[in-house]
Amino acid sequence: MREKPQSADLLHWYDRHARNLPWRVPPGAEVDPDPYRVWLSEVMLQQTTVAAVKSYFERFTTLWPTVSNLADAEDQAVMGEWAGLGYYARARNLLKCARVVRDAHGGRFPDQREDLLKLPGIGPYTASAIAAIAFDRAETVVDGNVERVMARLYDIHTPLPAAKPELTEKAAGLTPDLRPGDYAQAVMDLGATICTPRNPACGICPWSAACIARVNRTAAELPKKTPKKPKPIRHGIAYVARREDGAWLLEQRPDKGLLGGMLGWPGSDWTEADPLPAPPIEADWHDPNAEVRHTFTHFHLRLTLRLATLPMTAAPERGTFLSQTEFRPANLPTVMRKAFDLARDPLTKD
DNA sequence: AAGCCGGGGTT
DNA sequence: AACCCAGGCTT
Numbered sequence: 220m221r222e223k224p225q226s227a228d229l230l231h232w233y234d235r236h237a238r239n240l241p242w243r244v245p246p247g248a249e250v251d252p253d254p255y256r257v258w259l260s261e262v263m264l265q266q267t268t269v270a271a272v273k274s275y276f277e278r279f280t281t282l283w284p285t286v287s288n289l290a291d292a293e294d295q296a297v298m299g300e301w302a303g304l305g306y307y308a309r310a311r312n313l314l315k316c317a318r319v320v321r322d323a324h325g326g327r328f329p330d331q332r333e334d335l336l337k338l339p340g341i342g343p344y345t346a347s348a349i350a351a352i353a354f355d356r357a358e359t360v361v362d363g364n365v366e367r368v369m370a371r372l373y374d375i376h377t378p379l380p381a382a383k384p385e386l387t388e389k390a391a392g393l394t395p396d397l398r399p400g401d402y403a404q405a406v407m408d409l410g411a412t413i414c415t416p417r418n419p420a421c422g423i424c425p426w427s428a429a430c431i432a433r434v435n436r437t438a439a440e441l442p443k444k445t446p447k448k449p450k451p452i453r454h455g456i457a458y459v460a461r462r463e464d465g466a467w468l469l470e471q472r473p474d475k476g477l478l479g480g481m482l483g484w485p486g487s488d489w490t491e492a493d494p495l496p497a498p499p500i501e502a503d504w505h506d507p508n509a510e511v512r513h514t515f516t517h518f519h520l521r522l523t524l525r526l527a528t529l530p531m532t533a534a535p536e537r538g539t540f541l542s543q544t545e546f547r548p549a550n551l552p553t554v555m556r557k558a559f560d561l562a563r564d565p566l567t568k569d
Numbered sequence: 570a571a572g573c574c575g576g577g578g579t580t
Numbered sequence: 581a582a583c584c585c586a587g588g589c590t591t
Contacts, residue, residue, distance in 0.1 A: 266586040271577065305575030308589070342588045363586045380570090416585070417579090448572095477574070516574050553576065 224372055224429040226395035226402050232425035233405035238412070240269065241276050246401050254328040254353040255286045258316075261348045262309055262340055269411070275304055286328070289314070290321035295471075298480050299550035307552065311480055312340030330354040351403040359391040360403040364410025370442035371414060374431035378443040386442075414438075452519045455489035457511070457555075458498050459562035460527045460535075467546050468499060468529070470538035477515065483555045485537045489520055499537035502527040509561045513554040520554065526562050 234246050242260035244252045259279060263272040278300060283289035289297070294314060301310035316339045320328055328349065329335050335346040347358040366379060369386040377385065395402055413420045421433045432438040460468040474480050477489075485499035498504060504525040511522040529535075548559050 262587095264586095265588075266575080268577070268585080303576080305577090306587085308574065309587090312588080340588070344587055366586095479574090514576085516576090517572080 222429055224393055224426045226393060226397070228425045229405045229409065230395075230398055230401060233401055233408060236408070236412070237401075237404070238269075238408055241273060243404065246398075252353050252400070254330075254349060255289075256280060257349050257353040258286075258328060258341075258345075259289075259313075261345045261352075262313055263304065265309060265345065266306060267304065271304065275300070285326070286317050287321045287326045290317035294480070295482075299482070299547065302481065302550045302552055303556070305553075307479055307481055309340060311474065315339040316341065328353070330356070332356065332358050348403060352400045355398070355400045357394055357396050357399040358403075359387070359394045360407065361387045361390050362407060362410075364407045364414070365390050367416065367442055368406060368410045368414045368426075371419070371432035371438045372426065372430050374435055374437055374441070376437075376441070376443055378445045380445070382442065448517075450514065450518050451491055452521060453489040453491055454521050454523070455487050455494050456496055456523045456525060457484040457486040457558050458504065458525045458527070459484050459558060459566065460500070460502065460529050460533075461566045462529045462533060462540055463531055465543040466540035467543075468535055468538045469541050469546070470499075478552050478554075481552045481555075482550055483552065484558055485535075486522075489518075489522075494523075498525065500529065500533055500535035502529060502533075507561060507565055511554060511557045511561060513557060515554075522554065522558060524558055524562060526566055528566065 237243070237246055239245065242256050244250055260272065260276055263275055282300065283292055292314070297314050298307070298310055301307065319338060320326060330350070332346045332350040335341050335349050336343070341349070344360060344362050347360045350356040350358040351360060366383070366386050369375070369389040370382065373389050375382055375385060409424070409426070413424045417439065419438050421427050421430070421438060424430065427433055430438070432441055462468070468485065469482050470485050472478050472481050472483050487494040487497045504527045507524050507526055509524065511524065513520045513522065548556055551559060
């Protein structure tokens with residue numbers, strides 16, 4: 220009978236190999252983690268890599284050192300700082316959550332999973348992560364890393380997402396009462412650095428002796444996943460206009476849906492058929508003969524550009540002018556910044 | 570249960 | 581260019 224993986228073995232590995240991350244309190248440190256920083260980092264890390272998150276985390280915590288500071292911020296300031304990180308509903312829910320914590324919880328995060336779960340933008344994974352890491356509660360975190368580690372330890376071939384309940388059960392069975400916060404981070408670090416999606420480093424894995432997939436040589440093909448649907452191609456038109464004083468014509472996108480609440484160029488809907496032109500103002504729109512290509516979660520976009528220089532008297536039906544000093548391209552979501560990059564040269568040379 | 574949400578990295 | 585990675589919300 221193969222021995223059950225021991226949490227103590229993993230904690231021992233973590234004590235020596237824990238990654239140094241801006242939001243992490245290293246194992247053995249005498250300070251308690253700040254729930255605000257744990258929450259902020261975990262929300263940023265949803266579907267997003269450590270490398271992409273680092274600079275955003277540093278900027279957010281510098282601008283807003285506490286959850287109440289963040290709750291007091293302007294919506295557009297937060298959305299602008301989130302630009303480029305993706306999944307913008309996270310930023311809208313981040314603000315909602317900060318304001319609930321400020322107004323209903325006296326500026327302190329709840330310390331129980333069940334209460335965390337009620338907050339906007341906090342689901343099963345994030346609630347467990349905050350409870351375990353910030354409050355050292357024996358909750359089980361199940362993210363993509365943990366799913367992969369469990370699928371391999373127990374050689375589970377059921378494809379995701381159907382396998383999720385079984386993988387969660389296996390993970391819960393391993394969660395210790397001793398140092399659950401460090402343990403949660405240790406399993407995820409193991410998945411991120413040793414038990415990787417391709418070419419897992421089984422030779423140096425602290426749990427290799429207990430791993431069934433290692434014996435069966437199936438580790439590299441686990442976890443199985445149900446095949447995904449192909450992405451259709453959608454087309455659209457974006458209108459990039461600059462007034463003679465250098466101000467840019469932009470609009471805030473509606474709060475729901477794609478890029479919700481973000482700044483963008485006025486334009487047509489994005490459809491699989493040819494898009495209907497929808498200029499925000501009558502003007503001499505010209506064709507820069509370049510197209511923005513961008514891929515979203517569920518479709519490819521080919522965005523045609525139209526450029527114009529507008530007189531000071533222009534009164535567009537859509538959008539508002541942002542002066543050169545108000546407008547920061549870094550506050551645009553990536554597809555809109557790509558459009559700006561193509562439009563800036565033709566529109567900024569006198 | 571299935572669809573809606575970005576972006577970056579690797580092959 | 582195709583593929584891979586990866587939580588929460590909505591319907």
